[in-house]
Amino acid sequence: MAALYREATILPQLVQRLSLIDYPADALECFLLLEIDDTETIAVARSLRLPPWMSVVVVPAGSPKTKPRALNYGLGLASGTFLTIYDAEDSPDPAQLKEAASRFLAEPSDTRRPLACLQAPLRIGRKHKAAISSDILDRQFAAEYAGLFEVILPGMARLGLPFPLGGTSNHFRVETLRRIGGWDAYNVTEDADLGFRLWRDGWSLGTISSPTWETPPGRFKLWLPQRTRWLKGFMQTLAVHLFKPGLGFKGLWAMLTTLIAGLVAASIHGYALATITMIALLGILSFEIPQLQISAFAVMITGYIASWMTCIVGTRRIGLTYGAKEFALAPLYWGLLTLAFFHALVRLVFQPHTWDKTPHMPDVPVADLHTPIIRPRYSEATAGREAA
Template sequence: MATSAAWRGLAGFQWLLLALLLGGGLALLWFRPSGAAPVAAAVAAIAFLAISAWRVLLVIVSTRSRDPVPSETSVLPRYSILVALHDETEVMSQLVERLARIDYPPDRLQGLLVLEAHDHATIAAALAAPRPDWLEVFVAPSGTPCTKPRALNCALSHVTGDLVTVYDAEDEPHPLQLREAAARFAGDAGGRLACLQAPLRIRRGRRGADASPFVDRQFAAEYASLFETILPGMARLGLPFPLGGTSNHFRVDVLRAVGGWDAFNVTEDADLGFRLWAEGWRLGVIGLPTWETPPGGLADWLPQRCRWLKGYMQTWGVHTRRPWRLGARGAFALVMTVGACLGSAALNGPSLAWVAAGVLVAVMAGLPPETPLLAMSVLVLGAASAWLSCAIGARRAGVPYGPIDMIGAPAYWALQSLAAFHAGWRLVHEPFAWDKTRHRRDAATAEAPVYAALDETAPNRLSAGHAAAPQPVA
């Protein structure tokens, strides 16, 4: 149970680390009370400067040209698609239409719409939808916890493919994404590649009463930073990373060998990336994306972000019980992804409030605001590195990100602190509760991806075999 979020206690190593931190802090307060606050501030500042430098490094590393994709083999491997659904009647027909566009030999393809036994409305909608022959309805038996990873684990034993991918209800995967992933796996000379992550890209947000242009644009830029710079950079450096909740492609035998997904972790994807690494496997990325629609207004964004951060807390807790299992490089990656995300989310709001309060008090007193060099360095370099990562990622993903978005970004970062504190409370009181994100059918006028010529990241053979190989045009 030590490798699952089901066990909520602290391991011996975590107790030891906590005792050392508390003991060191108390000793500093006892012997040098006047120096405690400056030391804490300096440590925090240095940590955030290191994170900023790391983010810039990933931007630089990710700009290097990607490795060419090997040509497809004559016989493609069998591929399975899993889509875990709950209360998704509104988008069922849209989802089936999008899955039907996937370009892969039907006789080599298996699809499972994974449904909960009590969700009668979604089951009826799935059975009524005009599905291709390879797409089946799978009803997971009742059980607890009622989470997406538990449903996926139920379906995993029925998977017949050599490779498997996971999609979400709102996804529109690139029709050739499976072919690219299959070619990547086939070209893995070392045989240690277990998972490939496709980039997730955000379409323009929906219109209407539930729309929030500010949240939509910031969310799209945040996704672009993660999937176009951070994850490709870490993959090129040969480091593990938290997987996205959708569009990750696995070797089925490896996935079964590590026990599938942790049913008790509400970001099972983040946990699985590091669990694969701990077992000696490697992660990579591919180029052909999956398009999604942003969650909508704050009422939809906040529960989703709360669940993500709660799952990151679970993932951090699980993998710091025995961090030596990850090795030095894996532990470093855990700190710089999961740890940095949690720290930033918790401190962004209070830090910005402190800066704003200091400036306001100084202005009201008629004095120039104090600008300590270290604090200003953290503020300027931290914001600049975040803006740079978002701007480069947005350009690659074809989403808008301009000066107005940069000015508004700190307000979006502060909102994440609200989600972080809520996530901490939920972790204590409802650790396994799944905050469902409502998915709505896209309007007929929504900006669907336009497909043009295939780029260099796709399998070489496809350029000759498919006249209209898809790639989005912004």
């Protein structure tokens, strides 16, 4: 399923990319979920020559008008055993569905926590040079995704921990989704909520290796609403799950190291960075050694090193380089999260269920989506992966 809203421009590209999926056509069913008032996207969808297994589903009017509400409507129509979610700008690896189905079928039936969901890695590719492109933000965004989807989530899955899902390329058991009531239509990061809700209900999460390529949000005025929505959804997810029994030690630990740590870091990083900078400048101007509390400075440096290493390892795992420029600008990028945090806090109070939509534009040509934003490391190993 792909829940779309005001995506008339990019819809033909999505249909083209989903048509490349390598899976028996008679075992596929695809719903393009469109809102009833989105007449432009509906018109474009009905004008396209869709594969026989792909259909347009118009979601009736209702509230809230969010992606998870549309997905819940589609869930009621789904007839398959497994269900995959894609977004408008996605370019999934054609073999992704086969890998996911194989993993589900290979899962032992007597395991204590049956496998409910598999998360595919999301990778950021270069979009065409248009007005919404922002090279510095795009490169930091790509490195951030590499650290999350190539290092953190696979590591948590290996440790048997729950984790907040990505908003796309999730592979589910349909029966399980229906049993837990589908998505929370009021949570603007329904994916984060669902990961912990599945865990609470006795299921486990995993990851696969076949990626989905996406485009970055673009310049700052587009990046900020997207990150605001994520942080606001993290707050909503914490409000729902943190004090409710059933998560257990592993669930609480996972929530602490993902949602809570992410929110705390976002809330104070800009302030801490500004404070350190001002202390250093005052020390230079007064020709004195800056007076820093060693323990606080050590915590900050340790956090920086951990974040840098996550990005370095993540980008190298997919054959990219986290260069000196990305390394140096990363603290400034992380500092922007403080602005997004307080923006999210205000929105949570006054517009808790408003969905901040990120506009998407098609790429030209299609192959350009697989051109990495961060310069590739040319080596025999990289060449071998590309040839494969």
